Amino acid sequence: MDNTRRQFLHKTASLSAFTVFAISGLITPDRVHAQWRxxxxxxxxxxxxxxxxxxxxxxxxxxxxxxxxxxxxxxxxxxxxxxxxxxxxxxxxxxxxxxxxxxxxxxxxxxxxxxxxxxxxxxxxxxxxxxxxxxxxxxxxxxxxxxxxxxxxxxx
The missing domain is CATH 2.60.40.2470 (SoxY domain)
Structure with missing residues (x-):
């Protein structure tokens, strides 16, 4: 498998996992964004x-x-x-x-x-x-x- 295809599959899998976590509520903006005073x-x-x-x-x-x-x-x-x-x-x-x-x-x-x-x-x-x-x-x-x-x- 060539490098560009591996990168594409890796990024797609990462984005899919992030989307699942975001939709399920496991990742919320207050956990992702930096704290501000x-x-x-x-x-x-x-x-x-x-x-x-x-x-x-x-x-x-x-x-x-x-x-x-x-x-x-x-x-x-x-x-x-x-x-x-x-x-x-x-x-x-x-x-x-x-x-x-x-x-x-x-x-x-x-x-x-x-x-x-x-x-x-x-x-x-x-x-x-x-x-x-x-x-x-x-x-x-x-x-x-x-x-x-x-x-x-x-x-x-």
Missing amino acids: KHHFADASFEQILRRLFKNREIVDSDQISIKAPKTAENGATVPITINSSLDGIDKLYLLVEKNPAPLSAIFTLSPSVDVYVKARIKMAESCDVVVIAASGKHLYRARRSINVTTGGCGG
């Missing part, structure tokens, strides 16, 4: 989210984190953000919007050996600061940028 993304004040994420750890302001974003966003439903940093060993980036109902917008897990460069689009309820916190080992670094929003994007 709902309480971090819940409605809370900016200070409450910082305490949940970082306890009482010291966060140092850094000019080595750059946040590129428009000074004025005409529509808060989609605000482009670019984050880069020259800090070494960054393994996580936290993107927060101070006055959003749920201030934590994203958590990016990175390899400490890569250069930090992240692009995202966020929602902003109103004009406020966007805060980026970079984690490098036991150290936390912060940068912020004020963005004026003419039409909020977090309304119901």
Whole structure:
């Protein structure tokens, strides 16, 4: 039997087994998908989210984190953000919007050996600061940028 036929049969058998398990309820999305921390993304004040994420750890302001974003966003439903940093060993980036109902917008897990460069689009309820916190080992670094929003994007 040639290799392509073996691969086809192997993949077909795997897919069939997965389908049987999924239909029978043995595999459910909560078992398959990664766990995420709902309480971090819940409605809370900016200070409450910082305490949940970082306890009482010291966060140092850094000019080595750059946040590129428009000074004025005409529509808060989609605000482009670019984050880069020259800090070494960054393994996580936290993107927060101070006055959003749920201030934590994203958590990016990175390899400490890569250069930090992240692009995202966020929602902003109103004009406020966007805060980026970079984690490098036991150290936390912060940068912020004020963005004026003419039409909020977090309304119901």
